Amino acid sequence: MNKAEVEQKVKEITADVLNVDVAKITPRSTFTGDLGAESIQSIQLVAAYEEGFDIEMDEDEALSVKNVGDAIEFIHKVVQAQHG
Numbered sequence: 001m002n003k004a005e006v007e008q009k010v011k012e013i014t015a016d017v018l019n020v021d022v023a024k025i026t027p028r029s030t031f032t033g034d035l036g037a038e039s040i041q042s043i044q045l046v047a048a049y050e051e052g053f054d055i056e057m058d059e060d061e062a063l064s065v066k067n068v069g070d071a072i073e074f075i076h077k078v079v080q081a082q083h084g
Contacts, residue, residue, distance in 0.1 A: 001083070006053075006076045013048045014068060017041060027069030035068075049075055055082050 007027070015022035018035050031037040037045065046062045049055070049071070055078045065071045 001053075001076075001079050003072065003076050006079060007072045009052060010049070010068060010072050010075060013052050014045065014071075017045050017048050025068055027067070027072060029068045030066055031068070031071075032066075053079055055079055 011022050011025045014020070014025055014031075014035065018031075018037055018041060020035055025035065029035055031042060031045070042063055043059075046057060046059060049062070050057055053075060055075070057074075057078055062074065065074050
């Protein structure tokens, strides 16, 4: 899975969990400030990313990610490590 595919899927999952328009999500969008995520939704996002990409992420590390671009980078690395 290349980075563009990861980016598209991250945006789709984020839009679904946070109930926002996928067109409003950019790599610079912050989860809490720009997209309105609350604490419980951050945990839901981690679970949704893990399920959507069939990966396991370190929860503390995943929850420290603040914007969509960083999430794309982080998830891309985990996908590469766990799926080659």
